[in-house]
Amino acid sequence: MPNQSSASSTxxxxxxxxxxxxxxxxxxxxxxxxxxxxxxxxxxxxxxxSIAYLISPIDLIPDFLFPILGQMNDLGMVLxxxxxxxxxxxxxxxxxHLAQLG
Numbered sequence: 607m608p609n610q611s612s613a614s615s616t617x618x619x620x621x622x623x624x625x626x627x628x629x630x631x632x633x634x635x636x637x638x639x640x641x642x643x644x645x646x647x648x649x650x651x652x653x654x655x656s657i658a659y660l661i662s663p664i665d666l667i668p669d670f671l672f673p674i675l676g677q678m679n680d681l682g683m684v685l686x687x688x689x690x691x692x693x694x695x696x697x698x699x700x701x702x703h704l705a706q707l708g
Contacts, residue, residue, distance in 0.1 A: 617700060618692050622685070631707055638703045639695060649694030656687025 617635075625632060636653075639645045660680050669676035692700065 617704065618689075618697075625685070625688075634707055635703055636691075638707070639691065639700075642699060642703070644696060644699045645691075646694045649691040652694075653687040653691040656684045659683045 640650055660683065665676055665679065667676045667679040669680070
C-alpha cells in the first residue's frame with residue numbers, strides 16, 4: 607500500500623487518464639473538499655468558475671468553428687481549475703479525505 611503522502615502528490619499532479627479512470631472517486635473527493643472549511647474558498651471559486659466556463663455559451667475558441675480544438679479548450683479549463691483547487695488544498699486535508707475514501 608503506498609503511503610498517503612505519495613497518494614496526495616499523485617492527486618496534485620493528475621494525468622488525464624488517471625482522472626478518467628478515477629472519476630467516481632474524484633467526484634466524491636470534490637464533494638468532500640467543497641464541504642470542508644479548511645479548503646481555501648478561492649480554490650473552490652476557481653474550480654466553480656472553470657465549470658461555469660464549460661457550460662457558458664461564450665468560448666475563447668468556439669466549438670462550432672473548431673470542434674475538436676474548442677472542446678479541448680473547455681476540457682483544459684476544467685482540468686486547470688481542478689488542478690488549482692488541488693494545489694490550494696493543504697496536503698494534510700487532501701490526504702485525510704483520500705484516506706477516508708479508501
